[in-house]
Amino acid sequence: MTTIRNIVLVHGGFVDGSGWQGVYDELSRDGFTVRIVQNPTLSLAGDVAATHQMLDSLDGPAVLVGHSYGGVVISEAGNHPNVGALAYIAAFAPDKGESVNTLIADPPPGAPVPPILPPVEGFLFLDRDKFHHSFAADLPAAAAAFMADAQVPWGVDALGGAVTEPAWRHKPTWYLVATEDRMIPPPAQRAMAERAGATTVEVIGSHAVYVSQAAAVADLIRQAAA
Secondary structure, eight states: OOOOOEEEEEOOTTOOGGGGHHHHHHHHHTTOEEEEEOOOOSOHHHHHHHHHHHHHTOSSOEEEEEETTHHHHHHHHTTSTTEEEEEEESOOOOOTTOOHHHHTSSOOTTOOOOOBOOOBTTEEOBOHHHHHHHHOTTSOHHHHHHHHHTOOOEEHHHHTOOOSSOGGGTSOEEEEEETTOSSSOHHHHHHHHHHTTOEEEEESOOTTHHHHTHHHHHHHHHHHHO
């Protein structure tokens, strides 16, 4: 088998693609062609369309990588013929008919509750004062404050978007569990990874592991590319 040379990175809710810069730098230095999807995060269909547009532009197979809600996007968009492998980074990995809403509907006792504020005109934000603790506890306070103040409004319709045919049933799959995650509980991450039959690694990191542990995330993506 030849190594896949294209990487497509898909961000999650409340953030944009700029958080991937550390991973981008790591993989670009290795000669990978790296592209970053900027999800509108208004609907799952819209985010899948944005991802397909990026995949359409490539000259060969790609590893499709998703963080957090980006895992829902890649589960649906990953059936694209230019996807050779999937990599989930502390991400939702829904099965057929599942959405973010169904996956978070019944949290286990004692699980941390993400500080999502009530929707305003159809959009969600995280409580700025709790962002550092919940989303990015292993980042410097100043970096977390910037992320909190640069939040992208997350459309409530995107959370209800259900996957029609999960790509992980048909494509080789990898999963990185963030062991200190306070947004998606690590036991839930492990359960989704096991269900997807993913090759799994665990990294000590917050939900923002793709920022704080860019080298470890890039290592997992290299494994998927190989």
